[in-house]
Amino acid sequence: MNILIIDDQKFIRETLKADIHRYLAEDEIHIYEASNGNQGIELLMALDVSLDLVIIDLKMEQGDGIAVINMLATTPRWLTVPIAVISSSDKRTLELVDCIIHTLRLNLVGVFAKPVNASDILTPLLATEAEANTALDIQANRRHRHTNINVQQLLKDEQLILCYQPKINLTTQEIMGFEVLSRLCDRHHGYIYPDAFLPLINQQGLNSVFTRMVISQALQCWVRQPLLAQFSLSINITADDLTCDELIEYIIESSRNHDGVKLILELTESQEIINQDRVLNSIARLIINNIDISLDDFGKSYSTYDRLDAIPFKEIKIDKSFVSDMDINHQHYLIVESTIALAQKMHVKVVAEGVETAAIAGILSALGCDVAQGYLYSPPIEGRYLIDWIGQYQSELVHGQ
Incomplete structure (x- = not known):
C-alpha cells in the first residue's frame, strides 16, 4: 500500500x-x-x-x-x-x-x-x-449477463413488468399515489432493471416506444382495479420524450380517455434539452390538458432553478441522495430544509424520495414536507399485488391509530 x-x-x-x-x-x-x-x-x-x-x-x-x-x-x-x-x-x-x-x-x-x-x-x-x-x-x-439482451424483441413480446412505489402523506400517513417503476423480464436473465436496459433503449432509439408502453400498461392497471382511482399515478418521462409530437398526442388522448385517473409526469433531464422551444411547447400542451408535471431528482442538476422559473411544476421531488442521510449529514439537511421552504413559498407540493427510516420521516414532517416515498413504507410492488398491499397498509394504519 x-x-x-x-x-x-x-x-x-x-x-x-x-x-x-x-x-x-x-x-x-x-x-x-x-x-x-x-x-x-x-x-x-x-x-x-x-x-x-x-x-x-x-x-x-x-x-x-x-x-x-x-x-x-x-x-x-x-x-x-x-x-x-x-x-x-x-x-x-x-x-x-x-x-x-x-x-x-x-x-x-x-x-x-x-x-x-x-x-x-x-x-x-x-x-x-x-x-x-x-x-x-x-x-x-450484470454487464456480462445482459450483453445479449434483445430489448426490441422483449418490448415486442410485451415482457414489460411495472411495479408501483407508494407516495405517503407525511401528516396523515395516508396513501397519496404511486410512482411507476419498470422492469423487463427475460426467460434467460430473469428481471432486468432500468440501469441495464434503459441505456440500450436509448441507443436503439426506442424511448418513445418504451414510454408509450409504460403509460398504456399503467393506465390499464388503474382501469382494471377501480380502487386505484383515488390515487395519483406518476410516470417518468424524459425531455427526449417531449420532442416526440406523436407521443405527446398519445399521452393527451390517453389522459382524456381515462379522465378518472390523476396522471402526473415526472420529468428529469439536462438544461440543454429542457429549454428547447419544442420541449417547452410540449409541456405547455400537457399542462393545459390537465396533466401535472413533477420535477424529479430536484437538486442534482445545476439547471434546477432555471427549470423552476420556466415551467409551472405542481410538485418537486427531492433526490434521495440528499434525503437518505440527512439525519447525520448536516449539509444535506440544510439542502432539504431550504428546498421545502422554497416549495412552500411557491405553493408547490414537495415529495422526499429515499425515506428509509422513521427518524428521517420525522425530520421531514417537522420541516413541513408533504409526501414521502421509500423503503420505510414499501419497495416497488408488482401490479398484481397492489390491491392486497393497499388493504394491508390501510388496515395497519387504522389499527395503529
Whole structure:
C-alpha cells in the first residue's frame, strides 16, 4: 500500500506512520511525506507510482490543504485517489471542506478532526474498497449477463413488468399515489432493471416506444382495479420524450380517455434539452390538458432553478441522495430544509424520495414536507399485488391509530 501524508507537524506524521504500520502489520507499506502543501504538490507531480491514500492537513504554511485538493481535482491521474482530510479547524469549516471535496467529485474517505488515529481513516477506507470490489464484480456480472439482451424483441413480446412505489402523506400517513417503476423480464436473465436496459433503449432509439408502453400498461392497471382511482399515478418521462409530437398526442388522448385517473409526469433531464422551444411547447400542451408535471431528482442538476422559473411544476421531488442521510449529514439537511421552504413559498407540493427510516420521516414532517416515498413504507410492488398491499397498509394504519 502506498500512502502520502501531507502535514506540517513532524510529530503528527510520525504518529500516523507508526499507527499505519501497526494497523497494516501484514501488508507491504510505502509511506511518502511532505511537510507543507507546496511540497506535497511537487511530490504528487513527481511520483511515478499510484497511491492508495493521501492524508492532507488543512492548515499549513507554504501551501495549505485546499491547494493540494484543488491540484488533485485538476490532475486526471489523481481524480480517484482516496483522500482523508485531517484538521484542528472547527466543525463548520470541516463540513465546508467536506462539501467542497464532494462538489469536486473526489474520492473522499472522510474529514477528521485532530487528534486522529490511523484506524479512524483506514477502517472506512478498507471497508469502502471491499464494497467497491464487490460492486464492480456485480456490475461486471450484470454487464456480462445482459450483453445479449434483445430489448426490441422483449418490448415486442410485451415482457414489460411495472411495479408501483407508494407516495405517503407525511401528516396523515395516508396513501397519496404511486410512482411507476419498470422492469423487463427475460426467460434467460430473469428481471432486468432500468440501469441495464434503459441505456440500450436509448441507443436503439426506442424511448418513445418504451414510454408509450409504460403509460398504456399503467393506465390499464388503474382501469382494471377501480380502487386505484383515488390515487395519483406518476410516470417518468424524459425531455427526449417531449420532442416526440406523436407521443405527446398519445399521452393527451390517453389522459382524456381515462379522465378518472390523476396522471402526473415526472420529468428529469439536462438544461440543454429542457429549454428547447419544442420541449417547452410540449409541456405547455400537457399542462393545459390537465396533466401535472413533477420535477424529479430536484437538486442534482445545476439547471434546477432555471427549470423552476420556466415551467409551472405542481410538485418537486427531492433526490434521495440528499434525503437518505440527512439525519447525520448536516449539509444535506440544510439542502432539504431550504428546498421545502422554497416549495412552500411557491405553493408547490414537495415529495422526499429515499425515506428509509422513521427518524428521517420525522425530520421531514417537522420541516413541513408533504409526501414521502421509500423503503420505510414499501419497495416497488408488482401490479398484481397492489390491491392486497393497499388493504394491508390501510388496515395497519387504522389499527395503529
